[in-house]
Amino acid sequence: MNLELPPRRINIIQGEFKVSNDPNVVITTILGSCVAACIRDPSAGVGGMNHFLLPGSTEALAAGGDATRYGVHLMELLINGLLKQGARKDRMEAKIFGGAKTIASFSNVGAQNAEFAVRFLRDEGISVVGSSTGGEHGRKLEFWPVSGRARQHALTGVETQRTVALETRPVAPAPKPAADTSVEFF
Amino acid sequence: MSIAEKIKVLIVDDQVTSRLLLSDALTQLGFKQITVAGDGEQGYKIMSQAPHHLVISDFNMPKMDGLGFLQAVRTNPATKKAAFIMLTAQGDRALVQKAAQLGANNVLAKPFTIEKMKAAIEAVFGSLK
Numbered sequence: 001m002n003l004e005l006p007p008r009r010i011n012i013i014q015g016e017f018k019v020s021n022d023p024n025v026v027i028t029t030i031l032g033s034c035v036a037a038c039i040r041d042p043s044a045g046v047g048g049m050n051h052f053l054l055p056g057s058t059e060a061l062a063a064g065g066d067a068t069r070y071g072v073h074l075m076e077l078l079i080n081g082l083l084k085q086g087a088r089k090d091r092m093e094a095k096i097f098g099g100a101k102t103i104a105s106f107s108n109v110g111a112q113n114a115e116f117a118v119r120f121l122r123d124e125g126i127s128v129v130g131s132s133t134g135g136e137h138g139r140k141l142e143f144w145p146v147s148g149r150a151r152q153h154a155l156t157g158v159e160t161q162r163t164v165a166l167e168t169r170p171v172a173p174a175p176k177p178a179a180d181t182s183v184e185f186f
Numbered sequence: 187m188s189i190a191e192k193i194k195v196l197i198v199d200d201q202v203t204s205r206l207l208l209s210d211a212l213t214q215l216g217f218k219q220i221t222v223a224g225d226g227e228q229g230y231k232i233m234s235q236a237p238h239h240l241v242i243s244d245f246n247m248p249k250m251d252g253l254g255f256l257q258a259v260r261t262n263p264a265t266k267k268a269a270f271i272m273l274t275a276q277g278d279r280a281l282v283q284k285a286a287q288l289g290a291n292n293v294l295a296k297p298f299t300i301e302k303m304k305a306a307i308e309a310v311f312g313s314l315k
Binding site: 125 | 275
């Protein structure tokens with residue numbers, strides 16, 4: 001008799017992140033030009049994934065500013081979520097996925113997003129132990145946050161186009177902070 | 187000399203990238219005297235030795251978090267008059283209320299825009315020009 005439970009799948013979309021210390025959880029997402037950072041602390045047995053696409057043109061991304069702050073925010077949310085569950089920054093390791101250069105997007109925003117993630121992790125002293133970025137096809141990604149195992153499947157051309165169309169539709173440029181936090185009390 | 191140039195600012199954040207971005211934003215706003223620290227403990231040490239006019243601190247940090255740091259700054263007679271802006275990636279009402287009780291001048295949610303940061307600073311110091 002097989003008593004192994006089926007994995008609990010948690011799907012995230014652009015602008016979201018998820019942290020878990022449940023070995024039975026697998027976090028999934030679908031990436032076109034977007035990038036997902038999968039970070040875990042092997043000693044604490046906790047890991048997580050985010051999924052972001054920095055808004056703006058490649059020029060704007062290169063110049064830093066608000067677009068970069070948005071990406072930093074999503075990385076920070078993931079790292080803070082891991083710290084809350086007992087992770088330590090000096091033990092964290094990361095894998096990076098996504099950032100495809102798709103036909104639909106002539107500019108190479110995907111590469112810029114992947115470069116941003118690599119640069120951020122390097123600056124924060126988090127080692128990158130695996131990555132699969134670029135290419136012309138989107139990815140379906142699965143990440144087991146406790147073991148650190150990651151598995152990806154290449155999307156077909158049609159699936160990639162559909163994913164990129166979803167990624168590039170107009171959305172709010174940044175995750176809305178809780179309304180409460182905008183309270184000013186001078 | 188502009189007002190911004192006269193203000194000594196201390197940035198406290200455990201993320202290198204966040205410190206760099208904030209430092210860049212403040213430089214764009216005309217600030218020239220910028221010091222950085224990686225956590226509340228280090229920030230408080232700097233404040234005790236050389237009080238700064240303005241502190242911009244993250245909330246979620248190891249060792250001493252933003253609220254602990256704010257409390258320490260407000261308790262020390264040498265530093266208690268500093269303007270204090272708290273930044274938070276995961277804000278909630280309880281945090282904002284606690285920060286207000288402890289004497290923060292403002293709480294800004296990340297990611298902030300340069301305009302928002304400018305408005306928050308000008309609300310304390312007036313025009314930065």
